[in-house]
Amino acid sequence: MSKQPKQIAIYGKGGIGKSTTTSNISAALSDMGYRVMQFGCDPKADSTNTLRDGASIPTILDLLREKKKVDAHEAIFTGYNNIYCVEAGGPAPGVGCAGRGIITAVQLLKQQRVFEELDLDYVIYDVLGDVVCGGFAVPIREGIAQHVFTVTSADFMAIYAxxxxxxxxxxxxxxxxALLGGVIANSMVHPYQSEIVDDFVRRTHTQVMQYVPRSITVTQSELGGKTTIEASPQSTQAAIYRQLARRIDEHHQSAVPHPLEPSELRDWAASWADTLVAIESGEVREAVGAGI
Ligand SMILES: Nc1ncnc2c1ncn2[C@@H]1O[C@H](COP(=O)(O)OP(=O)(O)OP(=O)(O)O)[C@@H](O)[C@H]1O
Ligand SMILES: [Mg+2]
Structure with a gap:
């Protein structure tokens, strides 16, 4: 019997760094010798661009709109280090459900037994946005992924998502x-930002997988159409992405997180607002936590 790939979903608020982080994880895992597929589940269909020199690929839903019967191979493109790149695509804007699109796209690959045929070790889903819309919960709900990781910054809206x-x-x-593997703390610049994320994961009974600094190396790499792993493999930032990929590779036990109730989240945010004022005025040293 062929092995089943480890299936991972990366979530997070819009623009928070999901595709950048996912592509660097895919690149790092492929450098470790794994056979990886990155599966973009965002109607923007730009998840895999930095694995393919900035180029876009046709999406599964585009292909299905063009013709009834699609061979899954028509939607699979290779990128950096032979990573298999797939974009689910989405319905025409304002029409239909993006979640159903994801189901259709995953089913196409599963029905044609593509994961087995390609002998994949990892399938990594890069999922748009917010689970407020049931559609975006599809990879969790349908048992498509086993482990979920979320990218967040210390900004309140990212933590809210x-x-x-x-x-x-x-x-x-x-x-x-699917259960939660942990949180990827992205765009860390100031120590208080990692303190905020630390406090949030403590209260929600989860863990930080990696602190990823905001880095100009990421910007330069993206402008060149590449991941940091490919464009700048010797950089500190690439080493951080490699460490994240290793931790994900070693991770096997995900768990149910304990979300905060709306009033708890509000009180938590307000206490941090007070702490930040105190840090700014020099009353409290940074990196001491909210202490509440
Ligand atoms: N650690 C970082 N350092 C510097 N820039 C970063 C970092 N992480 C992400 N970015 C930049 O932030 C921007 C948004 O990142 P990205 O496209 O990965 O976000 P996303 O969550 O996938 O967005 P969307 O929800 O629109 O799909 C990109 O220009 C990316 O280069
Ligand atoms: Mg994205």
């Missing part, structure tokens, strides 16, 4: 849905 994701995971956990 992560907390919503935790609610979605909790909701479907009894029905065999």
């Amino acid at each position: 992560a907390n919503n994701l935790f609610k979605g995971i909790q909701k479907y956990s009894n029905a065999g849905g």
Whole structure:
């Protein structure tokens, strides 16, 4: 019997760094010798661009709109280090459900037994946005992924989106849905930002997989159409992405997170607002936590 790939979904608020982080994880895992597929689940269909010198690929839903019967291979393109790149695509803007699009796209590959045929070790889903819309919970709900990681910064809206994701995971956990592996703390610049994320994961009973600094190397690499792993393999930032990939590779036990209730989240945010004022005025040293 052929092996089943480890299937991972990366979530996070819009623009938070999901595709950048996912592509660097894919690149690092492929450098470790694994056979990797990156599966973009965003109607923008730009998840895999930095694995392919900035170039876009036709999406599964585009192909299905063009003709009834699509051979899955028509939608699979190779990128850096032979990573298999797939974009689910989406319905025409304002029409239909993006979640159903994801199901259709995954089913096409599963029905044609592509994961087995390609002998994949990893399938990494890069999933748009917010689980407030049931469609985006599809990879969790349908048991498509086994482990979920969320990218967040220390910004409240990003943490709010992560907390919503935790609610979605909790909701479907009894029905065999995916569980949470941990949080990827992105765009860290100041120590207080990692303190905020640390405090959030402590309260929600989860963990930080990696602190990823905001880095100009990422910007330069992206402008050149590449991941940091490919464009700048000797950089500190590439080493950080490699460490994240190793931690994901070693990770096997995901869990149900404990999301904060809306009032708890509000109180938590307010206490941090006070702490930041105190840090700014020199009353409290940075990196001491909110202490609440
Ligand atoms: N650690 C970082 N350092 C510097 N720039 C970063 C970092 N992480 C992400 N970025 C930049 O932030 C921008 C948004 O990143 P990205 O496209 O990966 O986000 P996303 O969550 O996939 O967005 P969307 O929800 O639109 O798909 C990109 O220009 C990317 O280069
Ligand atoms: Mg993206």
